[in-house]
Amino acid sequence: xxxxxxxxxxxxxxxxxxxxxxxxxxxxxxxxxxxxxxxxxxxxxxxxxxxxxxxxxxxxxxxxxxxxxxxxxxxxxxxxxxxxxxxxxxxxxxxxxxxxxxxxxxxxxxxxxxxxxxxxxxxxxxxxxxxxxxxxxxxxxxxxxxxxxxxxxxxxxxxxxxxxxxxxxxxxxxxxxxxxxxxxxxxxxxxxxxxxxxxxxxxxxxxxxxxxxxxxxxxxxxxxxxxxxxxxxxxxxxxxxxxxxxxxxxxxxxxxxxxxxxxxxxxxxxxxxxxxxxxxxxxxxxxxxxxxxxxxxxxxxxxxxxxxxxxxxxxxxxxxxxxxxxxxxxxxxxxxxxxxxxxxxxxxxxxxxxxxxxxxxxxxxxxxxxxxxxxxxxxxxxxxxxxxxxxxxxxxxxx
Numbered sequence: 330x331x332x333x334x335x336x337x338x339x340x341x342x343x344x345x346x347x348x349x350x351x352x353x354x355x356x357x358x359x360x361x362x363x364x365x366x367x368x369x370x371x372x373x374x375x376x377x378x379x380x381x382x383x384x385x386x387x388x389x390x391x392x393x394x395x396x397x398x399x400x401x402x403x404x405x406x407x408x409x410x411x412x413x414x415x416x417x418x419x420x421x422x423x424x425x426x427x428x429x430x431x432x433x434x435x436x437x438x439x440x441x442x443x444x445x446x447x448x449x450x451x452x453x454x455x456x457x458x459x460x461x462x463x464x465x466x467x468x469x470x471x472x473x474x475x476x477x478x479x480x481x482x483x484x485x486x487x488x489x490x491x492x493x494x495x496x497x498x499x500x501x502x503x504x505x506x507x508x509x510x511x512x513x514x515x516x517x518x519x520x521x522x523x524x525x526x527x528x529x530x531x532x533x534x535x536x537x538x539x540x541x542x543x544x545x546x547x548x549x550x551x552x553x554x555x556x557x558x559x560x561x562x563x564x565x566x567x568x569x570x571x572x573x574x575x576x577x578x579x580x581x582x583x584x585x586x587x588x589x590x591x592x593x594x595x596x597x598x599x600x601x602x603x604x605x606x607x608x609x610x611x612x613x614x615x616x617x618x619x620x621x622x623x624x625x626x627x628x629x630x631x632x633x634x635x636x637x638x639x640x641x642x643x644x645x646x647x648x649x650x651x652x653x654x655x656x657x658x659x660x661x662x663x664x665x666x667x668x669x670x671x672x673x674x675x676x677x678x679x680x681x682x683x684x685x686x687x688x689x690x691x692x693x694x695x696x697x698x699x700x701x702x703x704x705x706x707x708x709x710x711x712x713x714x715x716x717x718x719x720x721x722x723x724x725x726x727x728x
Contacts, residue, residue, distance in 0.1 A: 333415045333724070335480075335714035338552045338707075347551065348707065351700040358697020361690035362437045370440055373691050378683035379661045383654075384438035387695030390536060390653045391431030391702060392465075392507055393529055396500040397537020397571075399424040399472065401564075403500070406475075406493030412560060412725045415717045416545065421476040422709045423544055423702075424500075424537070425469055430702030432465060434694055457509050464503045471499045480714065504533045511656065518595040519660030524585060528578040532649065535571035539645040542568065544706060546639055548716055557722030558635055562626075565638025569626040572645055575652075576619045595663050598682075599655065606659035609651040618648010658685055 338344065365372060375382040402420035405413035436442050452459050475496040478484045508529030511520040542564050549556040583600065586592040599606055622641035626632050662683045667673060673680040710716050717724075 334718045335418065335716065336718050337712065337714055338548065338710045338716060340711070341551065343551050344707070347547075348704070351704040351707075354693075354700035355697050355704065357693045358437075358700070361693035361697070365438075365440070365690050365694075373688045374686045375691075376683070376685070378678055379658065379685040381657050381661060382438075382685065383658075383687040383691040384434050384694045384698075386650065386654050386657055387698050388431045388435040388438070389507065389657065390650055391427050391434065391698055393504060393533045393653075394536040394540050394649075395424050395427035395431060395468070395533075396504040396507075396530075397533035397535065398427055398541050399496060399500050400534055400537055401541055402475065402479075403493060403497040406490050407497050412563065415720060415725055416541075418476065418479055418713075418715045419545060419548075419706075419710070420541060421472050421479070421496075422713070422715050423541055423706050425472050425476075426702045426705035426709065427537070427540065428465065428468060429705055430698040430700075433701055434698035437694060457506060457513055461503075461506045461510065464499070464506045468499055468503050471496045500533075501530060504530045511660070516665055517660050517663075518586075518592050518666060519599065519656070519663060522582060522585065524578060524582045528575075528582060531571060531574040531578050532652070535568065535575050535645055536649040538564065538568050538571060539642040539649070542638055542642040543646075544703065546635075548707075548710065549720065552716070554716065555719050555721045555724075557720055557725060558633070559722040560720060560725055561635050561638050562633055565626040565632070565641055568638065568641055568645060569623045572619050572622050572641075576615065579614070579652075591666075594666075595660075598663050599659055603659060603662070606655050606662065609659075610655050613651025614648050614655065616648075617644050618651060622648075661685075 373382055399420055401413050402417040402424075404410045405417045405420075436445055439445065448458070448462060452462075454460070471492075475489075475492045478489050478492045505526045508526040511517075512522055512525030514520040542561070545564075546556060546561070548554075583596060586596050599610060601607060603610075622644045625637040625641045625644075628637065631637055662685060664673075664678075664680050664682065667679070
């Protein structure tokens, strides 16, 4: 077993091609922002009923994935799993990049991004949004410190573990805060539930690890660095466990809502009568994002192939987007129960299922956030010694 050596990635024609592609997506997002800013949100699919659209789906997904991407570093530092230690630096860098990409989409979708200054200078501690502002900014500070103690010379292993534990606790708090945004909204039958916080935590484990596997694999292939098959399989099996946990907590969420008579309507809508939302739930989230990835990574023979972990990661991300879409958009599509026990109808669409069709500018903005996160990760690997030169199974202690 050799000493782990970290080196900056070199600029190659393949790296330049990826950078140009990411730049095109970021440029398209900038054009979409200017277009929406000039014409207003009327050019999007959002309405007075659906106020959180596709950009919020991308933003929440990236923010949740940011917390989960740090999971690899936490396993190494907090839980002492040596094979994951060479991946800790990339884990921290990717976590900050994903959060930056998600927050960029969130801020640019506000319509008046400059008003974020008001939120940052005037705090209402009875609002979960205020707490999330502090959690997001604190995440950057804590993970930056974590990355620093990993890379600096002369830092003891105990210090790294203490800072790593602080980052681990903070990321759990961050995801709890993000899930609580929905869990504490009592007006929406699809949201109000204490299960939202732990559900978002296990979602972060799954989405973040899937993103990490794809970025790690792509980085190694672009730079010609060895990535051990057993290490990749180990990450894939861990992803399968997280995917199973997401399905478990989702089942608990819906079984709990079914037990409450007042939530029978929203459950019938999401699981059976919701059209696109029902299809995204069963086909997108459950089948593509859960069952198939688990079958791929746990298959006795197919699961040991590197392609299984890579394909499973892609499917988990697709299923993750479907899940967040159902939670955010589907939860708003179902009408508010303003007067329980009564049927409400008016010219303001009260009591009606709300419709929503995403627009091209919204999609461009969301994809731009993903591209920004990947671009920041690549830039970090170019200027910092993040990626090990050798991740073979022998070098990382895989047996």
